[in-house]
Amino acid sequence: MLVKSTLAEQRTVLxxxxxxxFEALLRDTGEDRGSRFAYDCGVLEIMxxxxxxxxxxxxxxxxxxxxxxxxxxxxxxxxxxxLKRKPIAKGIEPDxxxxxxxxxxxxxxxxxxxxxDPAPDLAVEIDITSSSVNKFNIYAALGVGxxxxxxxxxxxxxxxxxxxxxxIKFSIVFPLISVSDMNRFIQQSKTMDExxxxxxxxxxxxxxxx
Amino acid sequence: MLVKSTVGEQRTVLxxxxxxxFEALLRDTGEDRGSRFAYDCGVLEIMxxxxxxxxxxxxxxxxxxxxxxxxxxxxxxxxxxxLKRKISKRGIEPDxxxxxxxxxxxxxxETLDLENDPPPDLAIEIDITSSSVNKLGIYSALGVTEL
Numbered sequence: 001m002l003v004k005s006t007l008a009e010q011r012t013v014l015x016x017x018x019x020x021x022f023e024a025l026l027r028d029t030g031e032d033r034g035s036r037f038a039y040d041c042g043v044l045e046i047m048x049x050x051x052x053x054x055x056x057x058x059x060x061x062x063x064x065x066x067x068x069x070x071x072x073x074x075x076x077x078x079x080x081x082x083l084k085r086k087p088i089a090k091g092i093e094p095d096x097x098x099x100x101x102x103x104x105x106x107x108x109x110x111x112x113x114x115x116x117d118p119a120p121d122l123a124v125e126i127d128i129t130s131s132s133v134n135k136f137n138i139y140a141a142l143g144v145g146x147x148x149x150x151x152x153x154x155x156x157x158x159x160x161x162x163x164x165x166x167x168i169k170f171s172i173v174f175p176l177i178s179v180s181d182m183n184r185f186i187q188q189s190k191t192m193d194e195x196x197x198x199x200x201x202x203x204x205x206x207x208x209x210x
Numbered sequence: 211m212l213v214k215s216t217v218g219e220q221r222t223v224l225x226x227x228x229x230x231x232f233e234a235l236l237r238d239t240g241e242d243r244g245s246r247f248a249y250d251c252g253v254l255e256i257m258x259x260x261x262x263x264x265x266x267x268x269x270x271x272x273x274x275x276x277x278x279x280x281x282x283x284x285x286x287x288x289x290x291x292x293l294k295r296k297i298s299k300r301g302i303e304p305d306x307x308x309x310x311x312x313x314x315x316x317x318x319x320e321t322l323d324l325e326n327d328p329p330p331d332l333a334i335e336i337d338i339t340s341s342s343v344n345k346l347g348i349y350s351a352l353g354v355t356e357l
Binding site: 010012014015016017018020021024025028029030033035046048 | 220222224225226227228230231234235238239240243245256258
C-alpha cells in the first residue's frame, strides 16, 4: 500500500524514569544534543525534530526577533534551554523561549535556575504530531506566561491565567500583534523565500504597529 | 508525492551517556518497556520495534522452539534480557537469545550476571533499518558465540 509519509517529529517515550535519572541524562548529553526532552512525573519523551518541524521553528524565531527590533523591546533568547523544577517533577525544552518583561531580571546571567529565576515570558512549541506528554501542564507548572503553539497548519496564542492556559487573540508580550497576523506570515513561510519573508514581516510591523 | 512508507524500527540515539546513567535507566524503566536499549561506550540507542520488526521475531522464536523439541535439545530462552558487562562498557537487548550448550550452567537461575555467568549461546537480531551502534562489536565483547 502506498501511503503519504511525512513525519515531523520522532518521539520515544520511557516510563518510570526518576528525576535523578532525568537529570543524569541532561548532564551526560549536554548542550549539543539533536533531540529534545520533555519530562512529566516519570514519563520522559525524547523528541527528534525533522525538517518539517525545524523550519517553522526558525521562522518563528526570526519573526520574534524582528518584532523586538522594530518595537525596540528588550529581549533575551533562551532557545531550547531545559526549563525544569524538581519539586514539581517537570521539565521541558521548548522550540524556543524568550525573556521579555522579565529580561532585566536575568540580564547577564549565564545559567538559569528556575527555583530562583523567573520562567521565560514566552515559549514557542511546534507539535506537528501529537506529543505523549501534556505540554500545557508542564508549561503551566513552570509558570511560562505566554505560549505560541503551532501544529503545522494553525498557530494559537495562549496566556497563563491562574495556572491554566486560555486562548487569546492578541499577544501579551507583543501587544497589538494578533494571532491571525502571525498565522498569515507563517503560512507564507511555506512558499516564500526566507529573506523576502522576514523583510516583508519587518516592513509590515513598521507600517502597522511601530 | 506518494511514497511507500514502512519503517521496521524507530531509533533514537543519545551520546556521552555514562554507564551509571545507562544502569539507572534500566533500573527505572524495568521489565515492561516497549523499547530496547543498545549501549556501546557512551552511545545509547533506544529502539522501538514496529510491526515489520516484531513479526519475524516471533517466527524465529517459534522455529527455534520447534527445532529444540524435534532434536530433543534443552533450551533456555532469555528473550530480550539485558546482556551487559560494565568492564566492556557495552550492553544490548537482543530480539531473543537462548542458552543451548550452556543451558545447564544457568539452569534454575532467576537473574543473569554476565560478570559471572556465561553469555547466551545464540542471539537473534532483526535490523530492518540500520542501527546506529555496532551490534557485532557489542555481541563480540559480550562473548555470544552465534548470531
